[in-house]
Amino acid sequence: MPIVSKKQGPRKYQEFTLPSQGYPYNGTIPGGKIKVHAFNFEVEETLGAKGDGQEKLNKIIPMICDLPEGFTVGKLLAADQFFIFLAARSMSFGETYNLSSTCPACGNIEKTDFALPHGLPINTMQPDFDGIVKLTLPESQDDIEIKFLTVADLKEVSTMAKAMNLDPTDKENPQAYRYTLASHIVSVNGGTDFNLQEAVEYLSSLDGRDPHVFKDTIDKNQPGVASLIDMQCPECGEQYQMQFKMTQKFFRP
Ligand SMILES: [Zn+2]
Numbered sequence: 001m002p003i004v005s006k007k008q009g010p011r012k013y014q015e016f017t018l019p020s021q022g023y024p025y026n027g028t029i030p031g032g033k034i035k036v037h038a039f040n041f042e043v044e045e046t047l048g049a050k051g052d053g054q055e056k057l058n059k060i061i062p063m064i065c066d067l068p069e070g071f072t073v074g075k076l077l078a079a080d081q082f083f084i085f086l087a088a089r090s091m092s093f094g095e096t097y098n099l100s101s102t103c104p105a106c107g108n109i110e111k112t113d114f115a116l117p118h119g120l121p122i123n124t125m126q127p128d129f130d131g132i133v134k135l136t137l138p139e140s141q142d143d144i145e146i147k148f149l150t151v152a153d154l155k156e157v158s159t160m161a162k163a164m165n166l167d168p169t170d171k172e173n174p175q176a177y178r179y180t181l182a183s184h185i186v187s188v189n190g191g192t193d194f195n196l197q198e199a200v201e202y203l204s205s206l207d208g209r210d211p212h213v214f215k216d217t218i219d220k221n222q223p224g225v226a227s228l229i230d231m232q233c234p235e236c237g238e239q240y241q242m243q244f245k246m247t248q249k250f251f252r253p
Contacts (some may be wrong), residue, residue: 008041013037013066016087016117018080020222021125024150025075028068031127035066036084038092039251047251054158057085057246058151074152079224081151084245086225093253095119101231105238105242110231118245121226132186135217139208145186148223157183160196171228171243178203184218 018032036141038127042063058073065084073081095115101111105196116121133146149157154168156243157179161168166176182199186192206214228241 012091014085014087014091017081017124018077019124019225020077020080020148021121021129023125023129023131024077024148025068025071028071028155032080034084036087036091037064037066039064039088043251047248052156057081074150074155076151077223078149078151078154079222080229083117083122083225084248085250086120088118089250097199097250099242099244101242102238103233103236104230104237104240106233106236108233110233112231114229117225120229123221123223123226125223133217133221135213137206137210138213139210140206142210143189144214146184147186148221149180149183153183154180156196181215181218233238 002124013035015033016036018029020032020036022029022032040063043060046059046063061067061073061076061081063086065088097114097116098111099114100109100111104156131147134143135146136143157168161176161179166179167173168179169177170176178200179196182203183196185194185199185202186201188194203211203214225244227244229244230239231242232239
């Protein structure tokens with residue numbers, strides 16, 4: 001005899017607006033509106049299985065949101081993917097999420113609560129954003145077009161950086177993080193015929209104010225939830241940044 005659950009009706013979901021507002025998806029996710037579900041048993045099993053962490057997250061995405069027919073997770077903007085996880089967590093275990101950070105100056109441990117996903121700073125794109133940000137570097141005068149990264153872009157970055165034993169998500173390792181930065185480049189002075197390695201070499205050749213302006217343009221325009229959170233130590237007043245990471249704790253009540 002089958003088990004009869006007391007649960008009524010269809011699976012609970014909630015509609016959220018993605019930070020991209022849907023610009024990368026050719027109208028298949030109008031307005032960036034997407035239905036997000038709570039984590040379920042399948043998610044739990046996928047997390048517990050062996051394998052690459054990023055691959056597991058990609059597998060989980062279709063379990064926690066309704067994607068259009070034929071949509072592959074690689075096409076999803078990385079910023080939207082992160083947002084979907086935050087939304088699904090809030091539906092699973094409530095909005096409040098506790099994090100602790102250690103002051104780099106005095107070692108004081110500070111506990112902070114955030115409401116997910118909207119308690120963190122979110123940059124939502126304008127509805128008419130076409131996906132390209134243009135900038136002219138002040139020293140070289142090079143005209144550059146940049147885009148924001150998809151899950152597939154991040155995979156390419158990761159594969160290339162790992163071949164050189166680098167972690168491209170490590171913002172504290174400039175040599176590794178340069179791969180992530182370089183993959184934002186769409187064109188330089190109208191030219192688009194270069195690979196990621198060549199883009200990394202180009203970035204490495206910039207000097208003066210150019211590296212700062214390049215990074216700053218990405219940071220200021222980047223869609224999505226800020227993963228670096230500004231903190232101020234209540235003990236000594238030190239200002240620092242804490243990186244929000246989806247650790248194992250993120251997937252637990
Ligand atoms: Zn301190």
